[in-house]
Amino acid sequence: MEALDKLKIHRTPQKKSSPATKVRHKGWLLFIALLAGIAVIYLAFPGVFNSRTEVAIGTVSLSYPAQEYTLFNATGYVVPQTKADIASKATGRLEVLEVEEGNHVKKGDIIARLENQDVLASKEQAQANVAVARAGLLEAQAELKDATLALKRAKALVDKKFINRETYDTAVARHDKASAAVQSAKANILAAQARYQEAKVAVEYTLIRAPFDGVILEKYADLGDVVAPFSSTIESKGAVASMADMRTLQVEADVSESNLMQVKVNQPCEIQLDALPGERFRGRVHMIVPTVDRTKATILVKVSFVDLDDRILPDMSARVAFLSKPLSPREQKPYIVVPSSAIIREEGQAYAFRVNDNEIAHKIPVTLEKQLDKKRVIVAQGLQQGDKVVLNPSADLPEGAQVAPKGDS
Template structure:
């Protein structure tokens, strides 16, 4: 048993002799080391050759008028001449000849109210005039006859061919005829006045344009009851609203603390939200001499120097009150960019335009400063430029916009 045990223990000994078998190596370790080294090298190469993160800025359009602007305000376009057209007559609207947007001339007929009742009154008054005129002719004939008899009586009274009583009767008849003629003439005047009043009533059923303008609102339709001086239900007061488009102006509320910067006839530049790419020359028409207590503002009205058919009432507008009148070229936008985007390369002023992930160097020319921007030539509005490019940035370099 002891020998068997010694043999088993001898098997557990490590043979360190020259003929002993070598231990097994970990052959996968070199491959892992090589893979790690390649990965680190690739990361370093990507970092070195990858796109450079840069800040960018967009080329915009600016107006030179910003250099002369003293104050900005907002307001609305309103017509100076505007009228809600109605009639003194009451009745049913039987004809309407205009629609919204229709252009009308002064005294042009735009609507009619039912007029059969006042027409009948006019016909009756006209007939009364004719009756009075006929009575006058009758009385004139009677006057002529009385005058002839009176002259005959005067001739016969001298030789006492007739009595004094007969002469007195012929004289009284003559004076009565004269009175009848005067009465007939007064009756004619009265009948003519009644006829004129009836004609006015008829004329009031015809609604005419008070001035040249454009129909803004149509308040009534054919068949509506027109009652200008009543607030009864199912009735209309005005038929249409007309505005003179040649008198359009802009009204703006200006804070009373800034009113000292505004004066009459001051030049202005007007921009409408409906026409954002256009600037209109304006001029302060008047400053309303009162202050709104609730808002602490003063109403300022600016008239258009330039007129445009696209300008409509109630359009919102921005007003720039200027220190001096603008030349025509100053009312046009120019391309402008932040000065930090312009650098000097080889004695040239250049910018770097970002296109398809690359920075492309482009020479530019600079002009006057417009607020915080500077006018440039050589680029277009909307181009994306590198802001504050460093000395190491070169033409064609790959770039990416830095996250803000």
């Protein structure tokens, strides 16, 4: 019996929760839900909990010293002064094209070749004719040598009256004829050489060479096209390619007549290209073209680059600042400028409130260089181009304040 009693399962009745306990559980659940809702609202709408101070915001920018010495500005385009459309003097089908756009070529390099089997054959024939003419000269010279010896013998014999005068006259005539044959052979060589030179020129006409050092700008013909000089038909091409000498790039700017008296040859300039907005290039006036465009009331002024750059390409649009004085090496570099109203001073130290991407203003020390004008000051350290700063910050604006640009909702 005792063993059976040990096998019995004794069940203890569970205690039922009191109403007060249930109320406490529900209260905790509601509190947790409220905290979660507040967190969601904070993440989605941080401005509900953070008050933001409305401020005026400015931007740190670059300023180039040349602006201080600029007399006036003019616009124009980059133009190579040495440019050519390369064509052939002969007519034929394009058989070889050695270049593509952008290739650098040297003067005399073969750019393309026309079919030239016929002129090559004529050249070889002319060369052979030169060899034949030279062989004829050797034969004539041998005959002249023999005739000269015979004449000497005949003269000795006729003086001793061993031969009659008629035989001697025959020897003289033979010598004269051989001498004339030598002169004729020499003339034949000259004629053959001239024909050979003509054949070489004909072959050269089928080879299209670069007339100067430069860069291929554009191709006008492809393999198989018929190339003809002075062509104006659709079926044939007049030029194979165009090229330019990049060392002769200049800006051709249109200068208003009213500014003409402020321009002179070798005057310093600063060139800005629309394709390279962050770059400034030194230039100088190369030429003032003495012709006025009456439709625009402008004069063409050519401005050369002092320092060429591989990034400068023909037909780029440009803006030229004509300067009153040359720029020093320091003045060729841009200044970092900030609105003067963004600078505050405390105990001899300059500060500015820089606004980050989260629209939080941080008070940072800056090193000033000099006052550029009434509204801007040059910064040596502390700020970079593109930084946003608070303008006219109030005295009670704290470090790390959440700010908002004026006018934003």
